[in-house]
Amino acid sequence: MTGSNAQAVLRLEGVGRVHGRGAAEVHALHPIDLEVRAGEFLAVMGPSGSGKSTLLALAGGLDRPSSGRVLVEGAPLEGLSRAKLADVRRRSVGYVFQSYNLIPSLTAAENIALPRELEGVSARTARAEAREVLAELGIGELADRFPEDMSGGQQQRVAIGRALSGDRRLVLADEPTGALDSATGDAVLEVLRARCDAGAAVMMVTHDATHAAWADRVVFLRDGRITEEAVRR
Numbered sequence: 001m002t003g004s005n006a007q008a009v010l011r012l013e014g015v016g017r018v019h020g021r022g023a024a025e026v027h028a029l030h031p032i033d034l035e036v037r038a039g040e041f042l043a044v045m046g047p048s049g050s051g052k053s054t055l056l057a058l059a060g061g062l063d064r065p066s067s068g069r070v071l072v073e074g075a076p077l078e079g080l081s082r083a084k085l086a087d088v089r090r091r092s093v094g095y096v097f098q099s100y101n102l103i104p105s106l107t108a109a110e111n112i113a114l115p116r117e118l119e120g121v122s123a124r125t126a127r128a129e130a131r132e133v134l135a136e137l138g139i140g141e142l143a144d145r146f147p148e149d150m151s152g153g154q155q156q157r158v159a160i161g162r163a164l165s166g167d168r169r170l171v172l173a174d175e176p177t178g179a180l181d182s183a184t185g186d187a188v189l190e191v192l193r194a195r196c197d198a199g200a201a202v203m204m205v206t207h208d209a210t211h212a213a214w215a216d217r218v219v220f221l222r223d224g225r226i227t228e229e230a231v232r233r
């Protein structure tokens, strides 16, 4: 591992996760060290059950490790109160999940603006940002549409827009292109790539090697361990 702590947007030090106890113990993730730096796009690949979602949840402070510690922008998450942790998650981390989790009663632009407004950004600024990110994702015309009037792929792009609005230094994406056709998937990857080039750190789980090809580095997980690492750029 190279580079200084200051450049690491995400740093995992001996981070492991065990579920259950005794005979029922499952090592979802054996202790690993991993760093994702500003401007770096990391892809995580591996078979089902290898620990990819566990890794993402730990990195974003959605789950707490059984061992080791997670640092986001140099700050260890372990000592933070629930409120502080929620604050870091809201301000610094953008998540794209397999499910879209859009609020049905809000339009696309309002769904994207809401977390920003919760951060204290004015409604006017938040809505303007939302329109900008929708345009970046090629769905500017959907700004005033409600989720039920959108296709699955369109909803997924709105969810991605929500994860990218504001200045999120760390973007965590679990199969973000899963529901998308290949041209739309490529458009999303282009946006993630552009975010990296603008200084964000992106960690993306994918099953698709052509999508992993957009990354600077690929780590392969198997049975909760990093078995291989490939540097592409």
Ligand SMILES: Nc1ncnc2c1ncn2[C@@H]1O[C@H](COP(=O)(O)OP(=O)(O)OP(=O)(O)O)[C@@H](O)[C@H]1O
Residues within 6 Å of the ligand: 019, 020, 026, 027, 028, 029, 046, 047, 048, 049, 050, 051, 052, 053, 054, 055
């Ligand atoms: N809450 C839990 N309790 C018990 N075992 C769990 C729990 N969460 C995950 N596991 C186990 O930990 C291992 C890693 O799971 P994880 O969901 O991280 O894998 P994954 O690589 O993301 O899989 P997939 O590609 O199918 O989403 C699996 O064996 C899983 O069954």
